[in-house]
Structures are given as structure tokens and as C-alpha cells.
Amino acid sequence: MSIKIAGGLEEKGIVIGNAYDKYGTRNPIAKWMAKGFGSALSKLVAKTSLESIHEISCGEGY
Structure with missing residues (x-):
């Protein structure tokens, strides 16, 4: 079974980020x-x- 990784950046061979x-x-x-x-x-x-919301996190940006 293979798993497809969508868009993960790699750093020194390790997938980082989303x-x-x-x-x-x-x-x-x-x-x-x-x-x-x-x-x-x-x-x-x-x-x-609320008049505005500031969301500070990491993710896809949706």
C-alpha cells in the first residue's frame, strides 16, 4: 500500500510543514x-x- 503525500516540503529528507x-x-x-x-x-x-478575526497558525491558508 502506498500513501500519496500532497505538497510536503522536505528538509534534509524529512517532510516538514503540511x-x-x-x-x-x-x-x-x-x-x-x-x-x-x-x-x-x-x-x-x-x-x-466581532468585526475582524486574526488567525495566526500554520496550514494551507484557507
Whole structure:
């Protein structure tokens, strides 16, 4: 069985950074989970009266 690594950068032969494109995958379960996370986050933000959100982390940039 082989696993495809999507876009992982390598440093000295070790994959660093994000190694799995969960938003671009064709896997229906991974797509469902990513969509569910985005939906839950949107609903949570909608309950606040914030004018802006600054998200500082690492990931794909979505």
C-alpha cells in the first residue's frame, strides 16, 4: 500500500510543514470532515459581534 503525500516540503529528507491537502483531497470522508469544520467555525463566528478575526497558525491558508 502506498500513501500519496500532497505538497510536503522536505528538509534534509524529512517532510516538514503540511503533508496532506485535506481541502483538495478527493477522499469523501476527508472532504466531509473539512466541510464540517468550516461550517461549525462559521456558525461559531456568526454568534459573536466581532468585526475582524486574526488567525495566526500554520496550514494551507484557507
